[in-house]
Amino acid sequence: MKNINVKGFTLSLIAALFMSGFAQAGGGDDPLLTKVMFDEVERGVGSNDPTSFNIQAWVGKDINKFWLKTKGEYEDADDKELEIQALYSRAIAPYWDAQIGVRVDLEPSPSRSWAVLGLQGLAPYFFEIDAALFIGDEGRTAMRVSAEYEMLLTQKLILSPEVKVNFYGQNDADLGIGSGLSDLSTGLRLRYEIKREFAPYIGVEWARKFGNTAEFARNEGKKVEGTQVVIGLKAWF
Amino acid sequence: MSNTKNNLESMSGLQDKGRRRFVLGASAMLALAALPFPKNAFAKAISESLTQLSGKVFDLSIDYKTVNFTGKSARATVVNQVLPAPILRWKEGETVTLRVKNNLDEDSSIHWHGIILPTEMDGVPGLSFDGIKPGETFEYQFKVQQNGTYWYHSHSGFQEQTGVYGPIIIDPAEPDPVVYDREYVVMLSDWSDTPPEKIYANLKKQSTYYNYSERTVSDLFTDIRKHGLINTWKARAMWNDMRMSDRDISDVTGAAYTFLMNGKTPEQGWSALFKQGEKVRLRFINAAAMTIFDVRIPGLKMTVVATDGQNVQPVEVDEFRMGVAETYDVIVEPEEGNAYCIFAQNIDRTGFTTGNLTSDAHLVAAVPSMDPAPILGHGDMGMSMEGMDHGDMDHGAMGHGSMDHGSMDHGPMGHVEMDHGSMAMGAPVLGLAGFGSTAEIKHADAEYGPHIDMRADAPQNGLHDPGIGLRNHQAEYNRKVLTYADLKGLHPTYDKRQPSREIQLHLTGNMHRYMWSINGVRFEDAEPLVLEYGERVRFTLVNDTMMTHPMHLHGMWSDLETGDPDFIPRKHTVIVQPGSTISYLVTADAIGKWAYHCHLLYHMPGMFLKVVVR
Numbered sequence: 001m002k003n004i005n006v007k008g009f010t011l012s013l014i015a016a017l018f019m020s021g022f023a024q025a026g027g028g029d030d031p032l033l034t035k036v037m038f039d040e041v042e043r044g045v046g047s048n049d050p051t052s053f054n055i056q057a058w059v060g061k062d063i064n065k066f067w068l069k070t071k072g073e074y075e076d077a078d079d080k081e082l083e084i085q086a087l088y089s090r091a092i093a094p095y096w097d098a099q100i101g102v103r104v105d106l107e108p109s110p111s112r113s114w115a116v117l118g119l120q121g122l123a124p125y126f127f128e129i130d131a132a133l134f135i136g137d138e139g140r141t142a143m144r145v146s147a148e149y150e151m152l153l154t155q156k157l158i159l160s161p162e163v164k165v166n167f168y169g170q171n172d173a174d175l176g177i178g179s180g181l182s183d184l185s186t187g188l189r190l191r192y193e194i195k196r197e198f199a200p201y202i203g204v205e206w207a208r209k210f211g212n213t214a215e216f217a218r219n220e221g222k223k224v225e226g227t228q229v230v231i232g233l234k235a236w237f
Numbered sequence: 238m239s240n241t242k243n244n245l246e247s248m249s250g251l252q253d254k255g256r257r258r259f260v261l262g263a264s265a266m267l268a269l270a271a272l273p274f275p276k277n278a279f280a281k282a283i284s285e286s287l288t289q290l291s292g293k294v295f296d297l298s299i300d301y302k303t304v305n306f307t308g309k310s311a312r313a314t315v316v317n318q319v320l321p322a323p324i325l326r327w328k329e330g331e332t333v334t335l336r337v338k339n340n341l342d343e344d345s346s347i348h349w350h351g352i353i354l355p356t357e358m359d360g361v362p363g364l365s366f367d368g369i370k371p372g373e374t375f376e377y378q379f380k381v382q383q384n385g386t387y388w389y390h391s392h393s394g395f396q397e398q399t400g401v402y403g404p405i406i407i408d409p410a411e412p413d414p415v416v417y418d419r420e421y422v423v424m425l426s427d428w429s430d431t432p433p434e435k436i437y438a439n440l441k442k443q444s445t446y447y448n449y450s451e452r453t454v455s456d457l458f459t460d461i462r463k464h465g466l467i468n469t470w471k472a473r474a475m476w477n478d479m480r481m482s483d484r485d486i487s488d489v490t491g492a493a494y495t496f497l498m499n500g501k502t503p504e505q506g507w508s509a510l511f512k513q514g515e516k517v518r519l520r521f522i523n524a525a526a527m528t529i530f531d532v533r534i535p536g537l538k539m540t541v542v543a544t545d546g547q548n549v550q551p552v553e554v555d556e557f558r559m560g561v562a563e564t565y566d567v568i569v570e571p572e573e574g575n576a577y578c579i580f581a582q583n584i585d586r587t588g589f590t591t592g593n594l595t596s597d598a599h600l601v602a603a604v605p606s607m608d609p610a611p612i613l614g615h616g617d618m619g620m621s622m623e624g625m626d627h628g629d630m631d632h633g634a635m636g637h638g639s640m641d642h643g644s645m646d647h648g649p650m651g652h653v654e655m656d657h658g659s660m661a662m663g664a665p666v667l668g669l670a671g672f673g674s675t676a677e678i679k680h681a682d683a684e685y686g687p688h689i690d691m692r693a694d695a696p697q698n699g700l701h702d703p704g705i706g707l708r709n710h711q712a713e714y715n716r717k718v719l720t721y722a723d724l725k726g727l728h729p730t731y732d733k734r735q736p737s738r739e740i741q742l743h744l745t746g747n748m749h750r751y752m753w754s755i756n757g758v759r760f761e762d763a764e765p766l767v768l769e770y771g772e773r774v775r776f777t778l779v780n781d782t783m784m785t786h787p788m789h790l791h792g793m794w795s796d797l798e799t800g801d802p803d804f805i806p807r808k809h810t811v812i813v814q815p816g817s818t819i820s821y822l823v824t825a826d827a828i829g830k831w832a833y834h835c836h837l838l839y840h841m842p843g844m845f846l847k848v849v850v851r
Contacts, residue, residue: 029752029759029842031434035442062441062752063687091687094747095480122749125477155449196439196446236442 042232178212322403356829385546491588560787611706619693619816671802
């Protein structure tokens with residue numbers, strides 16, 4: 001997996017997507033569309049708090065899409081994270097998309113690459129779910145699940161609780177990651193949709209490391225648990 | 238205007254029968270000036286009337302035009318520089334020639350909605366002809382074989398949304414059975430500054446984009462206070478489980494639309510005059526792209542005398558629903574000294590448009606407030622009400638794929654046509670003509686997959702249903718609301734044969750992904766539906782969605798089965814209520830390729846079927 005050619009994979013994905021449907025002319029019910037989503041672009045209000053983002057984009061049609069997911073966090077030069085996923089996404093059920101592709105963690109060092117098997121969609125009771133299994137080299141495995149819900153206080157003022165968990169199959173001491181439940185974060189964000197596509201928010205996020213991951217953090221003198229107040233922007237186009 | 242051959246009667250709205258043939262000019266103006274109305278009222282009335290062209294030869298040109306309905310300029314596509322397009326006034330029995338020039342930089346077309354004509358004159362690109370290329374002129378010519386109120390519109394791209402629509406009035410060859418002294422066209426439509434392609438893309442990216450009537454937390458607390466926690470939970474469980482909203486009424490709402498009456502916004506107000514004792518014929522046409530309207534005139538009974546151009550036995554109502562593309566002619570008898578508000582609210586109550594029907598231009602009627610927004614019920618999902626009421630329903634059986642569809646062997650019959658006559662179920666049992674279907678509801682294999690989010694397993698019959706948001710109006714407001722069951726043809730049934738077979742068509746989709754189809758197959762992938770020339774068939778529509786779909790068959794009448802086999806009314810567009818069925822008979826008397834589709838503009842690209850009569 002180390003030598004995975006992300007660019008080549010991406011291009012062949014796009015090619016496959018185009019071959020699958022774009023060659024046909026006709027009804028015009030299914031135009032090629034693009035959506036870019038700044039799901040979370042935020043900064044902690046404390047002076048040492050990190051700046052972080054979670055940005056996704058897709059290009060495609062009703063059933064087949066090419067999906068990019070990036071997330072990152074910057075606290076200082078020594079503490080930064082940057083992850084990119086390139087996925088082929090296919091609708092497999094009325095509310096669910098199966099996603100397959102690659103993930104590259106560019107930061108922190110050393111970089112890690114993973115194959116991705118994911119499921120994204122809307123569960124009953126309107127929970128937005130993104131679950132993925134990651135398979136890396138040297139037997140590394142990981143799983144991430146996030147769930148989000150939207151409560152409409154008014155038509156434009158929306159309170160959104162969210163939970164994210166990460167699990168790892170084995171220790172990765174270089175990165176301070178331990179096996180088992182590694183970390184959990186939960187947030188509550190209150191956004192105001194000035195228009196559908198543009199919503200500033202305030203929120204609070206609590207995160208905690210568990211097990212060996214927590215152990216690694218303690219050994220390095222880092223925090224195991226933290227709460228921060230954030231301000232941010234959710235936008236799409 | 239490029240047209241010099243036609244009589245230009247810009248006073249169409251104001252004319253009464255005696256003046257109908259006047260040519261606009263100095264003499265006409267003098268004649269009008271002699272009427273007992275203040276001069277300024279005339280100026281207003283003239284400016285508010287639709288342009289009318291009459292005769293046998295018409296020159297129409299489709300152009301871009303900058304309009305301003307919202308306070309901001311936007312680009313419309315218009316016919317002969319007006320929005321709505323000019324009224325075309327034809328005479329039954331005559332042959333009309335219509336030369337349509339396309340000055341847009343994209344293909345265009347004109348479809349004559351509800352007009353019986355040769356297939357190559359129907360104006361549907363890809364079926365009737367290739368469309369009209371930029372800069373080119375297409376000459377339509379056909380014999381007018383009917384009379385009544387119709388309309389015309391572009392069948393290319395989303396040009397219906399941006400203004401290419403106008404009324405057609407066909408005067409009967411024989412004396413009109415409908416008696417009236419004065420007539421007005423009332424054309425309802427929806428305007429958005431947002432380009433239609435963008436609206437469509439927005440819906441694909443977020444299907445709730447235009448819905449600002451969703452349930453909120455305070456609704457939840459109100460419900461809990463009123464009904465208790467357990468009952469509230471139960472009432473919402475099904476919706477939550479299905480990931481659907483009982484507040485999802487329209488895809489595109491007043492958040493995007495300014496609703497127009499004869500091209501006027503509610504602020505501008507369209508106005509119409511009458512004199513004491515007159516019977517006024519209002520020719521309502523729903524020319525909207527996506528808006529279903531509920532129409533009423535507080536203080537006036539309306540006598541429905543025609544729908545979709547075809548006369549019906551008069552029925553007196555207080556209110557009626559108009560699916561997109563439907564037309565209704567009503568007679569009203571307003572009282573001198575009064576002003577009446579012609580009020581058309583959209584189905585989800587996020588907007589309305591109004592007109593002022595008055596005996597004195599200085600009198601303006603009060604505009605009523607909109608009715609409460611409808612909330613969908615379990616019946617609108619095509620589910621058995623019985624199970625739901627006990628709150629113990631097995632949600633697994635509600636269309637999440639647990640149904641045993643393996644036992645329904647539709648495979649060899651294709652996706653489009655479910656010919657119950659030929660099914661191996663013993664002797665074919667068809668409901669009698671005029672009474673609708675008795676056939677079993679069957680879902681095709683293609684109705685299972687990511688493109689379909691529900692199937693109505695116990696659909697109701699939509700015939701007697703006034704529709705969502707109108708059902709309680711009789712009890713609550715003492716308003717008689719028209720239902721399809723009230724419609725009986727004025728003319729005896731034209732084709733009294735029993736149907737030889739029945740075609741069950743399911744209106745299907747995934748609202749969340751904004752995908753639409755018929756029998757689970759979108760137009761691009763669908764096989765044509767083949768009818769044999771001369772046959773009499775029943776179309777039974779099953780609405781497997783919770784949206785209201787107005788379905789339009791080109792080229793042939795849809796003989797709506799309203800319960801009286803001797804007086805079956807003919808329509809060109811038929812509303813199919815959410816989670817419901819409706820049946821009509823079709824005589825395949827027009828050889829050719831015809832379009833069959835939902836007339837909601839953004840459903841049409843997918844929910845569309847080619848019908849071939851051979």
